[in-house]
Amino acid sequence: MLFEELEKDYRFKEGYHTCINCGTCTAVCPAAEFYRYDPRKIVSIVQTRDDAQIEALLRSDTIWYCGECMSCVTRCPRRNGPGLVIMALRDLSVRLGYFTDSEKGRQMLPLTRTFSRNILEYGYCVYPETFAWEDHKESGPVWKWHMDHLEKSLERQGANYKGDGPGVLRKIPQESLDELKAIFDATGATERIRLVEQKSAEKAREMGLSLEEYERKAFTYSSDKHFNE
Amino acid sequence: MIYEGKQKIWQDYQKEIPDDHWYFVRSCIRQNFFPGSEHMFTEITQKVLGRDMYENPYHTTCGGIAYHCDTLPQETAMTIVARQFALMTEAGYENYVASCITSFGNYVEILETWHEFPELEARIRELLWTSCKREFRKPKYLAHTSDLIYHWRNEIAEKAKVRLVDCHTGAPLRMAEHIGCHYAKMFPSKGVGGAEYPYVLAGMIESWGGQVVDYPERRHCCGYGFRQYHMQANRGYCVSNTHKKFESMEPYGIQAILTNCPGCAYFMDRWQYVIAEQTGKTYGPDGFGIPVLTYEELAGLVLGYNPWDLGLQLHQVAVEPLLDTLGVPYDPDAKYLGLNKEDLLRPELPKNLKCF
Numbered sequence: 001m002l003f004e005e006l007e008k009d010y011r012f013k014e015g016y017h018t019c020i021n022c023g024t025c026t027a028v029c030p031a032a033e034f035y036r037y038d039p040r041k042i043v044s045i046v047q048t049r050d051d052a053q054i055e056a057l058l059r060s061d062t063i064w065y066c067g068e069c070m071s072c073v074t075r076c077p078r079r080n081g082p083g084l085v086i087m088a089l090r091d092l093s094v095r096l097g098y099f100t101d102s103e104k105g106r107q108m109l110p111l112t113r114t115f116s117r118n119i120l121e122y123g124y125c126v127y128p129e130t131f132a133w134e135d136h137k138e139s140g141p142v143w144k145w146h147m148d149h150l151e152k153s154l155e156r157q158g159a160n161y162k163g164d165g166p167g168v169l170r171k172i173p174q175e176s177l178d179e180l181k182a183i184f185d186a187t188g189a190t191e192r193i194r195l196v197e198q199k200s201a202e203k204a205r206e207m208g209l210s211l212e213e214y215e216r217k218a219f220t221y222s223s224d225k226h227f228n229e
Numbered sequence: 230m231i232y233e234g235k236q237k238i239w240q241d242y243q244k245e246i247p248d249d250h251w252y253f254v255r256s257c258i259r260q261n262f263f264p265g266s267e268h269m270f271t272e273i274t275q276k277v278l279g280r281d282m283y284e285n286p287y288h289t290t291c292g293g294i295a296y297h298c299d300t301l302p303q304e305t306a307m308t309i310v311a312r313q314f315a316l317m318t319e320a321g322y323e324n325y326v327a328s329c330i331t332s333f334g335n336y337v338e339i340l341e342t343w344h345e346f347p348e349l350e351a352r353i354r355e356l357l358w359t360s361c362k363r364e365f366r367k368p369k370y371l372a373h374t375s376d377l378i379y380h381w382r383n384e385i386a387e388k389a390k391v392r393l394v395d396c397h398t399g400a401p402l403r404m405a406e407h408i409g410c411h412y413a414k415m416f417p418s419k420g421v422g423g424a425e426y427p428y429v430l431a432g433m434i435e436s437w438g439g440q441v442v443d444y445p446e447r448r449h450c451c452g453y454g455f456r457q458y459h460m461q462a463n464r465g466y467c468v469s470n471t472h473k474k475f476e477s478m479e480p481y482g483i484q485a486i487l488t489n490c491p492g493c494a495y496f497m498d499r500w501q502y503v504i505a506e507q508t509g510k511t512y513g514p515d516g517f518g519i520p521v522l523t524y525e526e527l528a529g530l531v532l533g534y535n536p537w538d539l540g541l542q543l544h545q546v547a548v549e550p551l552l553d554t555l556g557v558p559y560d561p562d563a564k565y566l567g568l569n570k571e572d573l574l575r576p577e578l579p580k581n582l583k584c585f
Contacts, residue, residue, distance in 0.1 A: 010303060010342055010349060030450045031457075033473075034466050067454025067466065068297045069410040070334075074417065074424045081415070090299045107460045108299070114459065115295035125257040125294040135461060138468075140502045140545035142584075145565070145576035152567040157540045158268030159260070166284040168267045169260045176287045179312060182360035189305040196300075222462040 002058070003049040006088050015073075015084025019043045025072035025082045035226050037065040039072055039082035046085060058093040061226060064104035094196065100203035104226070106218040109200040113215065116193050120181055123172025135219075242423035246380040247370050250281045252322035254288050254313060256329030258491035259523075265540020269525040270328060270374055277388065277532060278381055282326075285316050291327070293335035297455040307353045308360065310339050315363035325368035326377060330490035333373040334411025337419045340367060371419070373412065375489050378524045379421055379429045382436040390533030393439030396556030401440035405483045406430035407474075407497065409490025410450050424448075430487045433524060437531045446477035452500070453492040471500035475512050475519075485551050486521045497521045502545040505582035516583035518546035530557055537563055547584045561585060 006012045023040045031037045042062065045053050057063060066086040073081040090099075099105035118127050133144045146153045151161060160167025184190045204214035251274075259267050274282045291313060296306040317325055327333045343350035357363055378385070393402040408427045413420030422428035431441045452470025457463040474497070488494040501518040505511045513519045521544070522530075529539040536557060541548045542564045552559050564585065567573045578584050 010346060014342065014345070030452065030470050031454070031466065034469050064456070067450065067452070067457045069450040069454065070415045071410060071448075071450060074414040087299070091302070094299065104463075107456060107462070111298045111456055111459060112300045115298060115300045119290055119292060119295060123289040124260070125290045125292065126261050127257075128261055131261065138464065138499050138503045140499055141577040141579060142543060142545045145574070146543060149567070149573045152571065152573055153543075154264055156537075156567050156573075157265040157543070158272070158538075159264045164286070166286045168255070168264045170286055172289055173287055176289050179361045180289060180309065183305060183308045183312065183356070186356050186360040187305040187308050188302040192300070192302055192305075218460070218462070220461050222465070227465075 002051050002054040002092070003046070005092055006046065006054075006085075009088035009091060011081075011084040012088035015081030015088070016043070016046065017080050018078050019047060019080050020078060022077065024075050024077060025080075028071045028075050030069060030071065031065045031067050034228060035065040036228055037062060039066070039086070042089070043080070043082050043085055046089075055098070058089060058096065058098040059101040059105075061102040061104040063089045063093060064102065064107070065226070094192065097195065097199040100199050103218075103221070103223060106200070106203065106214070108196050109211075110215050110219045112193055112196045116184075116189070120177065120184065123177055123180065124169075128169070239426070242418060242421070242426065244372075244376065244419070244421050245370065246372055246376055247324050248280075248380070250322060251283070251324045251326045251372070251377065252317040252320060252368075253282050253284045253374075254291070254325070254327050254332065255284070256327070256332060256491045257290050257294060258331075258495065259328060262495045263491065263523055263526075263540060263543065265538070265543065266523040266525040267328060269529050269534070269539055273385075273525060273528055273532065274377065274381075278384060283320060283322060285320055288313055288316055291329075291332040291335050293329070293331040294455060294459075296335065297331065298459060299456065304353065304356060306335065307339050307349075308356045310336060311353050311357040311365055312361055312363060314367060315357065315361070315365035317368065318364070318366045323366070323369040324372070325370070326372045326374055328374040328491075330373065330409040330411045331492070333371070334415060336371055337416045340371065341416060343367075373420075373429075373489070375429050375524050376421060378528055379432050382433045385528055385531060386436045389437060389531045391531050391555055391557055393434065393437045393527075393531070393555065395554050397554070401438060402555065403442050403482055403484045404434050404439045405442055405444060405447065405478055405481075405486045406434060407447070407451065407486060407488045407490075407493050409488065409493050412489055430489055430524065433527065434487060437527070442478075442481050442483055444478040444481050444483070446474045449474050449477070451490070451493040451496045453490075453496055458492075458496070467496060468500045468503055471496055472504055475501065475504070479512055483519055484554060486519055487527055488521055488523060491523075494521055494523050498544050498546050502579055502582050506579055509581050511582055513546075513550065515550075516581070517550050518582055520544065520546050520548045520551045530555065535559065537566075545579075545584070546582070549585055
């Protein structure tokens with residue numbers, strides 16, 4: 001039944017054909033070098049069509065290790081895309097609410113909150129006001145300086161920050177933001193946000209955390225179990 | 230026979246790029262981290278090269294980053310893109326150019342999926358009409374902004390005030406190029422040179438006098454990984470991948486890196502800073518890093534623009550040694566000034582990575 005659900009996903013239709021389990025995808029995979037992650041094994045599990053094994057996958061950290069670089073697509077001798085299979089598995093894990101069972105899956109809450117707000121409030125995926133230096137110290141002292149002088153630094157570089165008309169970081173007109181909201185409502189994104197919030201709240205209660213504590217932990221905490229030796 | 234076979238393969242990876250009349254959409258990452266590059270793309274294409282590059286202020290994010298962070302259903306991502314195409318259609322254009330590799334990959338993936346599954350395209354058309362009362366035609370030509378700079382590279386070379394040559398020795402500048410995963414790894418035929426022999430950046434470097442240097446991990450991912458970066462807990466993944474690339478290129482004496490993808494430019498710059506601060510290791514000479522440039526920044530230097538007008542002050546890796554090598558004039562005291570020479574103070578200096 002879970003396999004049949006995966007088969008409805010167009011990414012699965014595109015990325016899952018006749019895998020011969022050669023392991024080329026794993027050999028070139030940046031995630032497989034870093035995490036205890038093996039895309040060949042994931043596709044192998046999916047090939048079993050066994051509900052119990054696929055459900056275990058959907059509840060695990062494993063499916064969240066992929067960086068979606070799609071290097072596997074280039075190299076697969078059968079033109080499969082394990083990265084596309086991963087996208088379908090992640091989508092199903094969210095729809096079934098299984099994502100809260102894994103440390104990496106629980107990152108869906110901060111990710112969904114960040115990107116939904118950025119898109120619906122500003123019209124961008126990334127936006128200066130929500131990209132705090134304190135949460136991105138790798139951006140260096142130059143980014144801190146830039147953020148401390150944001151309007152003037154952007155002005156110096158020809159941006160039209162929050163301005164009308166075209167240009168860099170212009171204000172996205174309200175009519176456009178309204179259309180994005182209408183698209184979210186019509187295509188399932190609004191329902192996705194509600195589901196992620198609901199399942200995350202349930203898990204936070206189970207873990208004895210406030211939702212804000214749960215969100216912060218998902219954003220910052222990494223246990224040691226994920227990494228290769 | 231073998232030569233002819235190679236010629237045929239190469240022709241399969243050439244890309245038809247119309248010379249004018251483009252509908253331009255912007256990059257979320259670049260507008261934040263390299264605003265000067267976003268500004269310079271229209272400056273160079275419109276004012277220097279005299280091309281029609283139309284930007285509709287009503288366009289938005291394509292949603293690609295959110296999609297690859299798994300926060301958007303596929304139909305949502307597709308309908309946002311369908312709206313972008315509708316705006317292009319309403320403006321009377323058919324050539325569509327995006328200034329982001331994630332966006333470019335997203336557009337290619339969507340168009341190819343619709344080609345394979347026409348019923349899905351029909352469904353998205355319904356969803357767009359339901360939500361926005363808009364209709365669209367698909368672009369006749371789809372390009373990434375670097376495709377256009379590549380297409381016009383020789384025209385830029387004719388106007389060059391600076392060549393990619395060491396002004397002290399006359400030797401070509403030794404450059405690495407990084408094309409970014411979503412440019413051609415999924416759909417190789419959509420990028421100049423494909424995934425095996427990508428030429429979009431190499432063509433610029435050669436045309437402007439530099440030398441392209443190969444190294445073992447040239448095609449390895451920069452390590453962005455979408456959710457791997459946007460979650461603080463996962464960023465070890467990102468820096469590990471960049472570290473692998475820099476360790477691989479270290480023996481080859483690379484003087485600058487040219488990037489295609491907004492994320493790659495940012496990460497390969499910033500992770501050098503992190504590696505230096507954490508381990509003390511730097512990859513350029515004398516405690517400096519290796520400058521990582523966007524193609525507009527490089528084109529702008531070649532065309533003689535002031536480096537601070539290009540936004541090079543927003544790099545964490547100091548660009549001054551590169552400017553000195555190329556003989557590019559600059560005012561070091563003006564680096565962090567605002568408009569009208571307003572004093573905006575200066576960033577703190579890193580402990581290990583040498584900066585100005």
